[in-house]
Amino acid sequence: MGRPSNTEQRKQEIVEALLRVMSECGYEKASIQIIAKEAGLAPGLIHYHFKTKQEILLALVNWIAFSATERLEKMSEEVSDPWEKLGAFINARLAKGETELPQVVSAWVVIAGESIRQPEIKEVYQGLIEKQLEMLKTLIAEVWQGKSIESKEVVHLSAIIIAAMEGAFQLSATANEIMPKNYAAQSVLALIKNHIGA
Amino acid sequence: MGRPSNTEQRKQEIVEALLRVMSECGYEKASIQIIAKEAGLAPGLIHYHFKTKQEILLALVNWIAFSATERLEKMSEEVSDPWEKLGAFINARLAKGETELPQVVSAWVVIAGESIRQPEIKEVYQGLIEKQLEMLKTLIAEVWQGKSIESKEVVHLSAIIIAAMEGAFQLSATANEIMPKNYAAQSVLALIKNHIGA
Amino acid sequence: MGRPSNTEQRKQEIVEALLRVMSECGYEKASIQIIAKEAGLAPGLIHYHFKTKQEILLALVNWIAFSATERLEKMSEEVSDPWEKLGAFINARLAKGETELPQVVSAWVVIAGESIRQPEIKEVYQGLIEKQLEMLKTLIAEVWQGKSIESKEVVHLSAIIIAAMEGAFQLSATANEIMPKNYAAQSVLALIKNHIGA
Amino acid sequence: MGRPSNTEQRKQEIVEALLRVMSECGYEKASIQIIAKEAGLAPGLIHYHFKTKQEILLALVNWIAFSATERLEKMSEEVSDPWEKLGAFINARLAKGETELPQVVSAWVVIAGESIRQPEIKEVYQGLIEKQLEMLKTLIAEVWQGKSIESKEVVHLSAIIIAAMEGAFQLSATANEIMPKNYAAQSVLALIKNHIGA
DNA sequence: TATGAATGAGTTTTCATTCAT
């Protein structure tokens, strides 16, 4: 009957090894050999579980996107007040003491760079951004009196807020002194509050 | 006597070739061979003018940083009204129809990714961010009644605005439908105006 | 489970291939390609087993040094008479019909040249010389009535004998007609005998 | 009429630049660019005066050989007593306080290594050794009562003394603590004296 | 599933040599 499959667990180990290596070396310099060593596995095994290196990256991007989405959804379910929901959304990605590892932040910046030349990565990247944008539009429409979810004001505000959040990620990875993640969240929230006159 | 030097011109040609290639292939895939072909030069000549490939990247980052700074300074000199200055600052980096090529935007995202693993790149990257932050703080203090340049509010607002601008760059390179550069600028400006109650 | 390791054998094959190539082409001209061809292996495999080319050279130098030391020690154990021991020592490195291949002699001269610019090589080279010097001092003190091992006379005589042996190597590799290895050994021994008046 | 030729001087400058560079980097790593910089000349000029890099090496080897021979001859002319002549010969190459630069010693070891693969170099190298051997045989025959210049004893002793001198060079370049040049000379002379019973 | 050796194309870099000025 053979041993029970542990493929899923192994795959996850490999993906997380890539995350750790990539957050220090970037994607190209994260060689299969190094990923294997980081994961404590033999190099050959990597290609048993993933056909190509890009497939691992794709799995990583999907995993990060999935985790983020999942966390966002859970957080917005836990609270019911619209403003609290909005706060939860912002905090979920930007607040200090997050489950979000600093490695994920660095990796995310690297992923953005890779998405420039790898359409498959770009697609997943865009998917996450779009999902976030949808959520944010909904949340902002809820707190902004008299504005419909597809009104120009809501759309623009949401987009620029998403940009600010992505930018905060980038700066916290590349210029940490300037943008510590801890005050990014409150600044963003304050910005929104003032903007819609709450 | 002897051959006249054309080093500076050649170096610039090489740097711009890297820019073009990098905005499509990323940094690692921008091989010396490809850069040389793009520049119409022999591969060996690249290393005659630059000792290493990283040196070309460094020159590119410095050039982008220098061009941006120069443009920002010139624009802020051309107008005298504080609000107009602020607008010029925002527009200089984000407005459509700019001298800023879309290639520069893509390259900038790639550079952010590279700065994760190359300290020399990180340093120049941070340098530009810091310079921009200083300018923005000054501009915001000028339009924000009663706020000193180093007050917490000004610092935080400036930082988040810088983040939004960097994020807008990133999104316009990776998710263009969501964040066309053309409305990023006006959104940011509107955000500031509302925030400080102007 | 898994593939059995043959690393040690492969490494030795590569080291010996370097020896052969180096004794004809020198170190710099012994390219990885040529070494690989000489060893009947794929070029990439060389770097799988040795991180750098210098590492191969280092392994070779260590191997030569180890072989020489081992042979010297064995030879001095096989005889007990002090004069015979001394003769065995001289013969071990210089006598004809030796296990010492002419390739080792040529390679050794090349190694001396490389040790000028590679400190790591120099270190191993010096180590062997020092070990030989210690052995020779002991042997000479044993046959030289009334001289202590660290007396000036013993030290100087030993040093010059080591020099003569190294020089004989060099001449037999570069000017073979002048210094055939076969009479170097007996000449050195005669020199010592006369010198200490035996 | 043009300017007066300075070819000979330039050539000598280049040769000496190679000497200096080679004594630190070896021959292969002594690139034309580096030699040119060391000589304070433009790279192109090197190839104006020497067709190939090997030609410079050849000139250097010849120069060293010529200088050595010249010095030896002059020294043996200055004294008339046979033992003094012999002493002068030994001292000329090995004694401390020599005009012989330490760089020449290092370069000489590198040259020996190169002669393994470059017949042209080997030839000059052997030529110098032979010339020295002839001189030494003459000198030894003069001090050794009743021995003819081509007797087996004189030939062998001369050969091993030449070997000791070359070896002393090598050790003083690669293992200086073991064989300082200063006591090599006196040791060699003492060895000869004892050997021929003087 | 797992191991780790093996492959070969591709990368950056070096450098003797040539050549336009």
Place this chain on the structure above:
DNA sequence: CATGAATGAAAACTCATTCAT
């Protein structure tokens, strides 16, 4: 004679991928 840019072949090294065990 002299300069210094330009060339292109070759070098060491990397690495995703394959394969024998």
